[in-house]
Amino acid sequence: MTDTTTGVPTDAVVELRYFAAARAALGRTAETLSLDAGATVADVVARLADGTPSAAPVLARCSVLLDGRRAAPSEVVPAGARLDLLPPFAGG
Numbered sequence: 001m002t003d004t005t006t007g008v009p010t011d012a013v014v015e016l017r018y019f020a021a022a023r024a025a026l027g028r029t030a031e032t033l034s035l036d037a038g039a040t041v042a043d044v045v046a047r048l049a050d051g052t053p054s055a056a057p058v059l060a061r062c063s064v065l066l067d068g069r070r071a072a073p074s075e076v077v078p079a080g081a082r083l084d085l086l087p088p089f090a091g092g
Contacts, residue, residue: 011037
């Protein structure tokens with residue numbers, strides 16, 4: 001597979017969903033992203049922050065769910081995965 005924006009071969013397409021402050025900071029609710037083989041959760045977050053620098057402070061505080069479970073930054077993101085970025089929030 002090839003990333004249509006860069007022409008660079010990729011090995012994984014993943015779905016990203018953004019919630020609350022992450023959604024507001026990035027200006028979108030969801031997207032798909034092409035990743036190189038072996039990309040980690042931290043790589044994805046860094047790529048998002050590089051693409052939208054104003055969102056970096058929010059992204060740095062987000063918890064990331066990988067297919068519905070909390071993921072460590074060092075965890076490799078497999079093809080077809082869904083990542084949810086959830087900023088801290090309070091509730092009553």
